[in-house]
Amino acid sequence: MQTPVMQTAMKALVIGIAACTLASPTSAYTINGVIPPGTTPVVINLRQPIKPGLLRFRFYARPTNAGVPYAIDFCIGPAFNPCGLPAPTSHVINVPKGQVRSANFDSGIFATNVFVAGQGTRVPVAYSVQVY
Numbered sequence: 001m002q003t004p005v006m007q008t009a010m011k012a013l014v015i016g017i018a019a020c021t022l023a024s025p026t027s028a029y030t031i032n033g034v035i036p037p038g039t040t041p042v043v044i045n046l047r048q049p050i051k052p053g054l055l056r057f058r059f060y061a062r063p064t065n066a067g068v069p070y071a072i073d074f075c076i077g078p079a080f081n082p083c084g085l086p087a088p089t090s091h092v093i094n095v096p097k098g099q100v101r102s103a104n105f106d107s108g109i110f111a112t113n114v115f116v117a118g119q120g121t122r123v124p125v126a127y128s129v130q131v132y
Helices: 004-023 107-111
Strands: 029-035 054-061 071-077 091-096 100-106 114-118 125-131
Touching: 029 114, 054 071, 054 091, 071 125, 091 100, 100 107
Parallel strands: none
Antiparallel strands: 029 125, 054 100, 054 125, 071 091, 071 114
């Protein structure tokens, strides 16, 4: 038999779970990785199949101690040069160490482009991308 305190606690738990469920879309996911030292970007693979419509991204450059100030370039563009061509061919989101940036893209952009992350330090740098 549940006491009134237990009933109140259970109601609060159910309400909390419901609020968390409604707060983020069920299709949201996070991609974490490490960019090796140097200037060659790493390809970030999105979960397949990519649903049609607007995709929202939250990019995060973790506060790694790289010995120098750094930023991560998250790029969407042609495979031969994803970070180097001007928009609308390429899109570059520059995220300084320890900061977050957000951007929205139509999912169709990934039909002909790659998604990469790059940095130019001499140490590995971690990144995180939330897709929702």
